[in-house]
Amino acid sequence: MKLGRRRFLEEQLHSREQRLPASASAQIDTLQVSHSDGVELLAYATREQQRINALSDDAIKQSERKALNDKGNRIAYEAVRRELLRAVYSPAQLQEQLVWFWLNHFSVLQYKANVRWLIADYAERAIRPHALGHFRDLVMATLTHPAMLEYLDNAQNAAGHINENYARELMELHTLGVDSGYTQQDIQELARILTGVGINALGNPPKLKPEWQRLYRRDGAFEFNPARHDFGAKTLLGKRIEASGFDEVEQAVDLLVSQPACAHFIARKLASYFVTDDPPRALIERLARTFHETRGDIPAVLETLFESHEFQASLGGKFKDPMHYVVSTLRLAYDGKPIENTHPVLNWLNALGEPPFGRQTPDGYPLTEAGWASSGQISRRFEIARAIGSGNAGLFEPEDGSPANTTGFPQLSTRLYFAAVEPFLSANARNALEHAGSQVEWNTFLLASPDFNYR
Numbered sequence: 001m002k003l004g005r006r007r008f009l010e011e012q013l014h015s016r017e018q019r020l021p022a023s024a025s026a027q028i029d030t031l032q033v034s035h036s037d038g039v040e041l042l043a044y045a046t047r048e049q050q051r052i053n054a055l056s057d058d059a060i061k062q063s064e065r066k067a068l069n070d071k072g073n074r075i076a077y078e079a080v081r082r083e084l085l086r087a088v089y090s091p092a093q094l095q096e097q098l099v100w101f102w103l104n105h106f107s108v109l110q111y112k113a114n115v116r117w118l119i120a121d122y123a124e125r126a127i128r129p130h131a132l133g134h135f136r137d138l139v140m141a142t143l144t145h146p147a148m149l150e151y152l153d154n155a156q157n158a159a160g161h162i163n164e165n166y167a168r169e170l171m172e173l174h175t176l177g178v179d180s181g182y183t184q185q186d187i188q189e190l191a192r193i194l195t196g197v198g199i200n201a202l203g204n205p206p207k208l209k210p211e212w213q214r215l216y217r218r219d220g221a222f223e224f225n226p227a228r229h230d231f232g233a234k235t236l237l238g239k240r241i242e243a244s245g246f247d248e249v250e251q252a253v254d255l256l257v258s259q260p261a262c263a264h265f266i267a268r269k270l271a272s273y274f275v276t277d278d279p280p281r282a283l284i285e286r287l288a289r290t291f292h293e294t295r296g297d298i299p300a301v302l303e304t305l306f307e308s309h310e311f312q313a314s315l316g317g318k319f320k321d322p323m324h325y326v327v328s329t330l331r332l333a334y335d336g337k338p339i340e341n342t343h344p345v346l347n348w349l350n351a352l353g354e355p356p357f358g359r360q361t362p363d364g365y366p367l368t369e370a371g372w373a374s375s376g377q378i379s380r381r382f383e384i385a386r387a388i389g390s391g392n393a394g395l396f397e398p399e400d401g402s403p404a405n406t407t408g409f410p411q412l413s414t415r416l417y418f419a420a421v422e423p424f425l426s427a428n429a430r431n432a433l434e435h436a437g438s439q440v441e442w443n444t445f446l447l448a449s450p451d452f453n454y455r
Contacts, residue, residue, distance in 0.1 A: 171190065234248070352372075
């Protein structure tokens with residue numbers, strides 16, 4: 001209200017600064033993932049796995065594997081905890097919503113192989129810096145991250161042993177969308193282009209022929225090994241790509257993201273996320289045109305979206321997915337009052353079916369109302385609203401077991417409520433609130449109301 005709509009939008013489109021409350025920043029700073037990158041964690045896990053596999057005593061081996069698995073789970077939880085604290089407390093809310101959107105679009109599953117050791121780094125280095133950047137940079141960042149290469153099996157993709165899994169999803173889920181005109185032959189050619197794009201967990205350089213040494217690339221645990229690359233000529237989407245090593249990959253990505261199908265695919269997904277489950281064709285066309293004219297500039301596309309009359313008309317009609325529901329509930333209930341324990345938050349997301357890094361298939365969680373508006377989902381949301389509204393959710397009990405420094409009963413009927421929430425409530429919601437028998441019931445009715453389930 002102080003900045004005005006236009007200046008606020010500009011700040012959100014170009015915001016990179018977190019400015020979290022001191023307590024939330026301090027909690028993030030205590031996490032191991034805040035001081036260890038993916039290279040270190042993956043190398044540690046790999047060495048430990050090798051050491052454990054060499055043990056001769058089965059009982060000791062089993063015990064050591066459990067300890068390593070428990071540590072991996074703690075690392076994965078820390079990654080989720082950091083993302084949740086930022087989502088709840090960062091004033092750069094557009095960036096946080098885009099981080100969640102792209103984490104879902106370029107989805108990885110923490111429970112596959114060593115991915116759990118990498119998800120913190122994946123969010124921090126592959127997604128977050130490019131969430132409000134250029135789409136091409138985002139594709140390249142995910143393509144060269146070990147979490148994606150592990151999850152979609154490109155680490156096993158080599159000349160003579162082609163694995164098409166990542167190539168298929170790169171086209172179908174990440175850039176072009178299904179039924180966009182590419183063929184099985186294009187998938188096979190892209191898989192050949194991606195041969196040699198893999199992981200070097202321990203950092204030991206491979207022995208290469210002299211003519212291949214200049215083509216070798218390594219960045220952290222990412223590796224392009226020319227000895228594993230198919231150097232035959234390829235034809236992708238009708239364009240011939242000559243053998244040149246990793247340059248072939250860059251040419252392929254440039255070709256994919258420049259396709260009209262890519263502009264329309266990303267435009268539709270963004271419109272579905274922010275506007276409506278079935279966005280108008282005219283809006284998609286305008287967003288796709290901006291995407292094409294700016295070569296995939298994400299803030300430019302979003303500015304077109306947020307300035308559209310379709311967006312304005314949609315306000316209050318887009319159903320919140322579980323992450324949006326839980327985060328918005330916490331933001332309203334505890335504005336500026338940092339929670340100390342995110343275990344209850346993750347438990348709620350698990351119960352609602354949308355835990356971070358938990359999607360079993362690479363297509364990401366659904367963004368539409370049909371994916372989340374079941375009676376069971378609404379019942380669980382009511383239970384979450386009651387837990388938060390009563391202050392008995394355990395959010396202010398420190399995870400280290402130390403005594404709580406504050407209580408968590410939310411006071412929702414504040415100036416913020418009367419200025420920004422109450423004027424937009426339906427008559428049914430207002431009537432329910434007027435008949436609440438206690439402050440706990442009032443809080444619960446507001447947070448569980450149909451109005452609050454939409455954004």
